[in-house]
Amino acid sequence: MNTQQLVSFVLRAKNRIKTLRALEKSPKIPAQIMKETGMYKSHTSRALKELKENNLIQCDNPNDRAYKFYTLTKAGKAILKKAREIKKNIEE
Secondary structure: OOHHHHHHHHHOOHHHHHHHHHHOOOOEOHHHHHHHHOOOHHHHHHHHHHHHHOOOEEEOOOOOOOOOOEEEOHHHHHHHHHHHHHHHHHHO
């Protein structure tokens, strides 16, 4: 996907943008993301899977079964920034 497609992909689902925002400051495990965003476990899992498939986030310890830490990739940070700009322009 190109940049515009990725921004659109993120903006189409509120759970995706919530997940990216939650990971913006530091790596987190899914339980922390759920608590911070108020999302259900299934919604959190789906958002993580979709964002990972599009290389917007990465799992830092994929072999660990209990506490997988997720972080934003460089592309994820750029897409989040562009998504915020678009949302800000719409709301003005």
